[in-house]
């Protein structure tokens with residue numbers, strides 16, 4: 581790792597099995613960034629606490645997610661792979677930053693409003709303060725760039741505002757992070773409700789292609805996916821089902837949407853589903869095989885997160901000490 585490389589921080593919550601959405605929207609890009617950037621990729625386990633988790637399942641999913649990162653080509657030699665809760669500085673900095681964040685700044689977050697509606701029986705303070713923890717995640721590593729989807733833009737803006745506010749009061753402490761919009765990036769939608777994002781915690785598994793799905797499961801899910809009225813095969817706002825299948829085909833083959841649309845002129849929705857299922861199966865198979873292998877090697881996985889914990893703690897602690905000193909906390 582060279583010191584002059586720009587720093588990238590990103591993470592995924594271990595709240596379920598990873599999907600083809602995570603591969604298309606995050607992991608493929610993460611893998612490509614490793615040679616040019618100093619990358620910190622975390623398993624965001626503390627973020628899952630805003631919704632009730634079954635402890636034994638969370639433990640399993642945390643290890644599964646590490647195995648899946650590696651199976652998708654995230655190299656423990658090139659990048660720092662770590663579990664968020666293994667670095668206490670995340671929670672420690674969150675408290676300090678929460679004293680620099682306005683109540684109304686958190687209250688206006690779209691994700692807070694959406695999740696409060698979806699989990700109206702459990703609107704907890706953690707859900708409200710989630711973006712402050714995300715700010716701590718990013719600022720601890722002095723990240724230059726943060727790969728984010730549309731739904732995280734507002735949170736990154738809050739991170740920037742809080743960091744600027746802190747720097748204004750106490751002189752330069754945090755690097756102000758920029759959003760990283762990947763060249764290739766696709767939002768994968770639910771198979772049965774294609775106006776909704778494909779989400780790992782969706783209760784209806786027919787909506788999701790998991791990276792662990794068998795060939796038959798993939799074929800069946802694509803076969804049963806919702807299509808749109810009409811017969812034309814093209815991306816359009818009034819064709820969310822077909823647009824999603826075309827996107828999945830493009831992501832799985834690397835072929836452009838325009839090329840794919842041209843190849844399907846005069847063909848049927850059935851043809852599109854068959855070709856898409858074949859392509860996803862080929863795309864996912866090597867990842868699934870690698871994952872099954874890595875998952876068996878518990879020592880290897882433990883060593884990865886132990887190593888990541890040491891590296892991440894070193895960087896994070898440095899920033900935390902800087903913050904404590906600036907705000908006047910006595911340090912021995």
Ligand code: AQP
Nearest residue numbers: 592593595601602605606729766767768778779780781
């Ligand atoms: N369907 C998707 N299409 C493209 N990108 C996606 N990402 C997730 N789903 C898709 C990208 O994965 C990263 C974060 O994942 P996360 O699991 O931490 O959070 P999430 O976005 O809330 O994902 P889920 O599956 O919807 O989780 P649950 O169901 O637990 O809430 C981001 O880079 C995101 O863009």
